[in-house]
Amino acid sequence: MTVKEIIMTITGAAIFSFLVITVWGKLVNLFGAIGGFIAAMIIPGTMWIINHGVNNHLIKQSGTVWIDMAWAVGIGVCISSKIQGGKMTKAKNTLFAAILSGIIGGYILTF
Numbered sequence: 001m002t003v004k005e006i007i008m009t010i011t012g013a014a015i016f017s018f019l020v021i022t023v024w025g026k027l028v029n030l031f032g033a034i035g036g037f038i039a040a041m042i043i044p045g046t047m048w049i050i051n052h053g054v055n056n057h058l059i060k061q062s063g064t065v066w067i068d069m070a071w072a073v074g075i076g077v078c079i080s081s082k083i084q085g086g087k088m089t090k091a092k093n094t095l096f097a098a099i100l101s102g103i104i105g106g107y108i109l110t111f
Contacts, residue, residue: 005060012058016047016069017076044069074098 001009020043027035051059051069059069082088088095 001060001062008058009060012051013072017073019043020073021080
C-alpha cells in the first residue's frame with residue numbers, strides 16, 4: 001500500500017467510527033428502538049458505499065486477507081470508551097464473544 005492509500009483507509013475507518021459514536025446514540029435517544037433500526041440501516045450502508053462501493057473508495061485492501069469495516073468501528077468505539085474512562089475488564093465477555101464469532105464466521109466463509 002502507498003502512503004496515500006494508508007491515509008485514505010484510516011480516514012474511511014475514522015469517519016465510520018465517528019458517525020457510529022455520534023449519530024447512532026442520538027437517534028436511539030430521540031426515537032427509541034426505531035431510531036436504532038434507522039441508524040443500523042443508514043450508517044453502515046452509506047459508509048460501505050463510501051468505503052468500498054464507489055470508484056474512488058476510501059478503504060484500500062491489499063493481499064488476500066479480508067477485513068471489513070467492523071474492525072474499524074470496533075477499534076474506534078473501544079478507543080472512544082477508553083478515552084472517556086471506560087474499563088476494558090467490563091467488556092471482556094463482549095470482546096470474547098465478538099472474537100469467537102469472528103473466528104466462526106471466517107471459518108464458515110472459507111467453505
